Amino acid sequence: MVASLYGVNQEAKSIWVYMEVDGESLAGVTLELIAKGRQVCDQLGWGLTGLLLGHRVSDLAADGIAHGLDEIWLGDDPLLEHFTIEAYSIAAYQAIMAAKPSVFWLGATPDGRDLAGRLAVRLRTGLNADCTDLYINPEEERLVCEVSGFGGGVLALIEMAEHRPQMATVRPGVFSPGSPDRDRTGKIIPIDLKLSGDQIDTQLIERSFGEQVDLTGVPVLVAGGRGVDGDFKMLARLAELLGGEIGATRPPVDEGHIERERQIGQTGVVTSPKVAICCGISGAFHFVVGIEKADLVVAINSDPEAPIFDFADYCIVGDVHEIVPGLIAALSREREVAFG
C-alpha cells in the first residue's frame, strides 16, 4: 500500500488552514475555514494553525488570529508575491513536513485547488475535494469529509486511516465566517525559505483582476433558468429593488445570457441568502444544492409539475414575464410610500 511521507503515528494534533490572500485581505473562504476549524479544535483540544504565504503580508496574520487561529506559519518572500504553483508548493511542502499536522484544509478556489492537487501527490496523501461538511470522528480522532457527487444526489463520507496530512478543500460559502476578536493573541512562526528564481517556471505575463462577483453572502438571490428566456435585465431590476444579486442555472450561462461566475449550484456557487427567488427554473438537483441553505425560497414557474416546487416555501404557478414585472411595479410603489 502507498505510504504518505509521514503517517498517523507521527502526526501533530492540529488542523492547518491555508490562508489565501485576496487583494489586500484574507479570502472569505479562509475566514470560513478558520471559523470551522476553531469549532472543531475547541471540541478536541487541538491547535489551529494558519499557513500564510506571500510578500509583505504579515499584516494579515493579525486578522487570522483575531478570527481564531492559535499560530501562523508565515512564509514571506519576494518570490511569493504572485501565486505560482512552483514557489507556493515548495513553501507549503516545507512547512507541512516540518510541522506534520494531522489535517490540512484549503479553499476550493482556482489557486487553492492547484496547490492542493500538487501537494497531495508530493506528500503521497489523500485529498477530498469540494467537501460539503468536515468533522472529526472523536473515537479515532480522524477527519470525516462529506462530499456530494453526481449532482448532489449522493453523499459520501470519506476518511483516511494511515495517511497524513488529511487534506480537504471546501468551496466558498459552505461554512460561515465567525466574527473577529481583536483581543485574541497568537504566535507567528517564520518559515525559513530558500526560494530561488530558477525553481519557478511559471511566468506572469499580464494580469487584470476585475470586480469579483461574490454571491455566497448576498441577502437576496434572484435566480433565472431557461424560463426567463434570457431576460436577466428584468431579474436585475427586481434584485436591485430587494438589495440582492442575480444568479442563474447552467443553460442561460452556457447560452451567454449571464456571466459564469453567477452560476448557482453544484458546479457554481453555493449561496445562503435570506430569500431566494427562482424564476423559470425547473429544479434539477445540481441547481437546488446551491439554494438549499436559503432561509426562504420562492419559486415561479409556469409548469405546476416543476420539481423546483418541492424545494420552495412559496410556489407560484404562473408566467415569470407577468409576475416579475408586476412584482417590480408593486415593490417600486412600496418604496415610494416608505420613503415618501
Added chain:
Amino acid sequence: MAELHSVVCVKVVPKPEEIRVDPETKMLERTNARSEINPPDMNAMEMALRLKDRYGGRISLLSMGPPFFETNLRVALAMGADHVYLLSDPAFAGADTLATTYTLAQGIRKIGGVDLVLCGEESSDGATGQVPPGLAEWLDASQLTLLTEVSLDLAQQTARGRRESKGGYEILEVHLPCVISVKTACNEPRFMDYGIRSWALEKDRLTVWNAGDLEADASLIGLPGSPTIVTGLAEAPYRERRNEFIEGSSQEIIKDLVNILLKEL
C-alpha cells in the same frame, strides 16, 4: 523539433441521473447507466483539436477504465484525434485521485514524447479538478489551469495561456511539456467527423494497456494506491420547505408576494 504531440485525458462517465449506490459494497453502481464523455473533457478535446489545426501534430486520447469505454472513446477519436490509449485492468479499480493520477502519468510516460497534456476542468461524477495538478506533479511538468485560450511557441518550447481567476484573468507562460486544464464551456466542441467514422472504428486505432504494460507499481494503483476510504454513503438530505402554493389572480399573487418579501426582509 518533432511534431507537436498532445494527449487529451478523457473520462467516460455515467449520465448523472442514471447511477445508483450499491448498499453492500458502497461503490457507485454504474453498469446500468448510459455513458457519455465527461462534458468538460469535450472542451479539452476541442482545445487540442484547435491546436492541431493551427500547429499540426497529433493527438492521443488517454482514458482509464473498463473495456466498455471503447465505444465512447472511438466517437471522441472521430472528432479528429489520432489514436486512443485505454488503461484497463481490474487492478485499477477503486482508484482515488492519487492512484488515478499515478496511473494516467504512467500511461503518458509509456506513450512517450508528449508535449502537452490537456484535461477537462473537472469530471461530472465526483472528481473535482484535482487531476490536472496531480498529474503535473507525477510527471514533474509545469501546469496551466482553467485556461480559456492557449497558444504555443514551438521554437521556444513554451505555452502561453489565459487563466480565468478572481473576476479577471492572468496570462501565464510555462515551458513544455506541460499539463493544461481547460475551463468548462470555454469553446464549442465540434461534432465527430462522419467521414472518418469507419477509420476510427478500425481495430488498430485503439491500444489497451494493463498494469503490467504500464510497469505500474502495484502499491500505487487501484485500492492499494488510494489513501481515502469511503466509510459511508447516503442520499443527500432534503431540507423541509413549506411547499405552499399562492393562488389567485396575478394581482392577488403579486400582493401576497410583496407582503411575504417585506416581512422577510
